[in-house]
Amino acid sequence: MKSKAILITLSLCFVVNAQTEIKLQLGSSDIQISKHIYGHFAEHLGRCIYGGFYVGEESEIPNLNGVRTDIISALKEMKIPNLRWPGGCFADTYHWKDGVGPKQDRPTIVNQWWGGVTEDNSFGTHDFLNLCEVLETEPYISGNIGSGTVREFADWLQYVNHDGVSPMADLRRKNGRKKPWDVRYWGLGNEAWGCGGHMTAEYYTDLYRQYATYMTDWSNSQKLYRVASGASDGDYRWTEVLMKNIPKNLIEAVALHSYSVIDWGNKGPAADFSEKQYFQTMQRAHMMDEYITKHVAIMDEYDPERKIDLIVDEWGGWYNVEPGTNPGFLYQQNTIRDAMIAGMTLNIFNNHAQRVTMANLAQAVNVLQAVILTEGEKLILTPTYHVMKMYAVHQDAMLIPLNFKTPQFSFEGQSLPALSVSASQNTSGDIHISLVNIDSQKAHAVSIPLEDIKYNKVSIEAIHSPEIQDHNTFDAPHKVGIKMFTEYYIKKDQLQLEIPAHSVLLVKIEAN
Secondary structure, three states: OOOOEEEOOOOOOOOHHHOEEOEEOOOOOOOEOOHHHHEEEOOOOOOOOEOOOEOOOOOOOOEEOOEEHHHHHHHHHOOOOEEEEOOOHHHHHOOHHHHOOOHHHOOOEEOOOOOOOEEOOOOOHHHHHHHHHHHOOEEEEEEOOOOOOHHHHHHHHHHHHOOOOOHHHHHHHHOOOOOOOOOOEEEEOOOOOOOOOOOOHHHHHHHHHHHHHOOOOOOOOOOOEEEEEEEEOOOHHHHHHHHHHOOHHHOOEEEEEEEEOOOOOOOOOOOOOOHHHHHHHHHHHHHHHHHHHHHHHHHHHHOOOOOOEEEEEEEEEOOOOOOOOOOOOOOOOOEHHHHHHHHHHHHHHHHOOOOEEEEEEOOOEOOOOOOEEEEOOEEEEOHHHHHHHHHHHHOOOEEOOEEOOOOEEEEOOEEEEOEEEEEEEOOOOOEEEEEEEOOOOOOEEEEEEOOOOOEEEEEEEEEEOOOOOOEOOOOOOOOOOOEEOOOEEEEOOEEEEEEOOOEEEEEEEEEO
């Protein structure tokens, strides 16, 4: 039965003129929010793989085939839909045959991009793809275009996907795996404009066409999904060259990379940042909407039927490393600021779901805007983890367009939209509305009309902490998390609440 009035608290005082009304445009969209927007990224970088995911079978830390079982449990609880590997910059130096076969016979390599460390290739193709099976997640392999060969790339695809008699399938069986993994998602190089070879867009598209031509769908069960190495931030010319020069029958998606970086020369601290640095980070994160809008406009010109997707396969906050850590390991803390980045960015992706069908937060463990941090046997879940877990309700739900005018978040004469919102409806009819208030100083009152919605009850979850610098530590692992939010009421078919400063809320309107 529809609730007529639910008085949850008497502690709030609403000023009607200051309220933002968020109207749900129910039934006006047939766009599905792909679950793959909530993907992750695991590069051979710092302590992401070695000392993060992978501790080895002999470790005293509980593990499954060398992978920490607490990480497996945490990622499964977050409903991770896909995982990108082995890079990143590392991908274009990675030769996959070094990481298969008996581990004692694998050659060591030097990670030239990230700290110059030597690794023994004990985590390779079998380890990654078997992990994806345990996680029940789709693997997304980034192939070596920068320093590899067409044959090496084609052999890798045959190794993981061919079920018949062939040299690579036979080698896979010899190495202990009878059935293929049927990997669908393949990236053809990474950041070809930079660490992937410092190529021109024209040169890369020629290479892409060559490599894509020799990719065979060995599985015969699903079409390969080929992702071109796309632009950085607002390099719109790169996208235009790719769209113009790559035939549509050779490509399924174009990538985009964008990090919320204040200044590449001085990125600022991850935890002890100032109010100004917070505002600047929000400015950079908010640019994601403009980048996507303009890249999509170019794609629409060449692909008006929207058959080619936009994949944001690297995004997140990037700061100076924690003091005393290897600068090449990119280890940083994760605060309420990162929860704001995650919430806002995911709302942007949701609202662009017609083109944006996959994204990969950088990165999963111990690197950049990680969802998990480890220290020996200890593990903590970051504010970003809790946002991703909270937002999982949007996966594969139908997008609900919104109509609202946001108040502004102002600082030293500049301003940004304070509120970021997205909404969806699942197959059970439940509506979920994710709201982010990036304003570090003020709460903002909102109202959501419910008169056209048949519902049973309303509940709200929140991620909030007193200070924007607040974060979880190994000594205090639960300082920031998901809590029930009770400071709202429903009156005359209007849901009314104040979104606290620097907070993320998820409203659930449960169907009858």
